[in-house]
Structure formats: structure tokens, C-alpha cells
Amino acid sequence: MVFAANAVPETNQRRSLAFSNNWIESTLLRAVKDVPVENEIVVNVSTSPLYYIAEGSRGTIPAWKSTMLRRCTLEKGEMAALVHIRKRVNLGALALDWEWYGRRNPEFPRGVPLYISAQDDIVDIEFDPLVSFAAQPAVSASPRRYRLKLNLWYTPEETDCGIHTGHKFLEVHTQLWGTGHMQKFRQNNVDTLYEDVLMPPGFTHDPFFTLAIDRTFSYPWHRYYADTDCIWMAIELHPL
Ligand SMILES: [Fe+2]
Structure with missing residues (x-):
């Protein structure tokens, strides 16, 4: 609900x-x-x-x-x-009932073992992302409506989850298990990395999106990379 x-x-x-x-x-x-x-x-x-x-x-x-x-x-x-x-034995089996991400995204590379859980619609909220995420208290607040959704992701170690951009929602991620990276790139090419954010358990990275004064947003090319077996949570805010 x-x-x-x-x-x-x-x-x-x-x-x-x-x-x-x-x-x-x-x-x-x-x-x-x-x-x-x-x-x-x-x-x-x-x-x-x-x-x-x-x-x-x-x-x-x-x-x-x-x-x-x-x-x-x-x-x-x-x-x-x-x-x-709750338990660590056969931890990777937690994703057996989840969906391989390539099934819902035909452009996703076939050989990448990235799995997504059910998504939970949490709440519709009204807030100004410039104030909340970009810490710009000088701007006068201009609230927008978003639907907050949460889901989990799982990959085994040394998984490149794919460089991408262009999300139609605001996202940040919380690391729950293992150690990964959230990375930014100048282009859709691993050799153009310009920021590497380590993701240890319990950590949520700063937003990767850039907000304009009219509250539209854009993303740099970015990816998640798993050093070890990783479980992380996506926090998504979908404009309504
Ligand atoms: Fe993303």
C-alpha cells in the first residue's frame, strides 16, 4: 500500500x-x-x-x-x-526468486549477473529536491510530488553492472552487504572514469544527478561495480 x-x-x-x-x-x-x-x-x-x-x-x-x-x-x-x-549461509540464493535484470531491459548485456528484487512502493511525498538533496537553502522552496520506491540488487563478485545514464527518476543507493563502487564517467567508456565512490556496508552515496533551478535533473554516465558479492538498496523518487 x-x-x-x-x-x-x-x-x-x-x-x-x-x-x-x-x-x-x-x-x-x-x-x-x-x-x-x-x-x-x-x-x-x-x-x-x-x-x-x-x-x-x-x-x-x-x-x-x-x-x-x-x-x-x-x-x-x-x-x-x-x-x-538474518543468515549468511547460501547468501546468494536470496536472489533465486528475483529477476535477472536483462529480462526487463533488452539492451542490458547478456553476460552480466545482476538481479533485482521486487520493488516496494512506499509513499507519495512532496518536497523540493534542491533543498533536500542539493543543500541549497538559499533557493525558495518549490515542492514537487514524487513516489518513493525501494528495491534491492544482488550481484556476485567482480561484476560490472554496466555504464548507463538518463534515469527518469532520482536515485541513490545504500550498500547492505559486501563492498562495491559507484562510479562516474565522462563518456560511455570505462577508460573515462572521473569519480570512484567506495560503497561499504551501511553507506549511502551522495546523489549523482545534477538538479537544475527548475528541478529537472540529469545524470552523468555511471555504473555500479561489485568487488565482492554485493547486496544494495535502490532508493528511487519518481516524479508524479
Ligand atoms: Fe543508475
Whole structure:
């Protein structure tokens, strides 16, 4: 179910995300208030900060960022995705029921073992991406409507997931398992790399898209590259 835009939710609404399975436990929390966290990757999937406390110390997960928390309390926040690897044995089998990406994209190279989970439609939200992502508080806010969607990706080690561009949505990614890279290129060619962002577990990269003043956006050529077996989460915001 997609939550209505900007409705006032009850405190601590909780549901399982569509891609939970025997290996990955993932939960969506909404209107977060004093929620204990045992051992989770916590992703702030909202436009406002998410606060946590441990032993009297307070920490902040900024909008669209993440961290790994152990025995903390999520004090206050709008919305969070909590992800936990339940077991490691035969971890790659988590993608057996997912889709090989080439099945949905005919242009995708045939030999690339990239798998996508079910996508979960989370909520329709209204916000200004220039304020939220580009940290340009000087501009006067001009909110737009987006549908927030989450899904997981899986690849085995040393997978080149393909240089691409031209997304019609805003995307960032959170690393959940293994170590990969998000990389930018001048052209559709591996020799033209100009930025290499390491993706360790619990980390969400800064946006790769560039926002114009009219809130249209564009992407450089980019790709995900998996050093080890990798599981990561896509956070997508589709303009409505
Ligand atoms: Fe992309």
C-alpha cells in the first residue's frame, strides 16, 4: 500500500518491506518515536533528519543517508528502512526468486549477473529536491510530488553492472552487504572514469544527478561495480 502524501501518520507504524526473505529482514518504520534497534542498517528515507540516542549521546542520520546501529534507540524521525542480514549461509540464493535484470531491459548485456528484487512502493511525498538533496537553502522552496520506491540488487563478485545514464527518476543507493563502487564517467567508456565512490556496508552515496533551478535533473554516465558479492538498496523518487 502507498501511504498518502503528507498525511499525519500514527506513531511507529511498522511493516515488512516487499523484498524481505529468509536472508534479509527489512522493515519500514513511519512516524518513528523511541524505537529500540538491536543491530540494523538504518536508512533515513525521508526529507528530515532521523535522531538516535545511545548512552545519553545523540546522533543524526541526515535525510536520504544511512548508518549501522547497534543497541540504540531511534528517538525521532519521519520514515526509516531497517535492514538486517538474518543468515549468511547460501547468501546468494536470496536472489533465486528475483529477476535477472536483462529480462526487463533488452539492451542490458547478456553476460552480466545482476538481479533485482521486487520493488516496494512506499509513499507519495512532496518536497523540493534542491533543498533536500542539493543543500541549497538559499533557493525558495518549490515542492514537487514524487513516489518513493525501494528495491534491492544482488550481484556476485567482480561484476560490472554496466555504464548507463538518463534515469527518469532520482536515485541513490545504500550498500547492505559486501563492498562495491559507484562510479562516474565522462563518456560511455570505462577508460573515462572521473569519480570512484567506495560503497561499504551501511553507506549511502551522495546523489549523482545534477538538479537544475527548475528541478529537472540529469545524470552523468555511471555504473555500479561489485568487488565482492554485493547486496544494495535502490532508493528511487519518481516524479508524479
Ligand atoms: Fe543508475
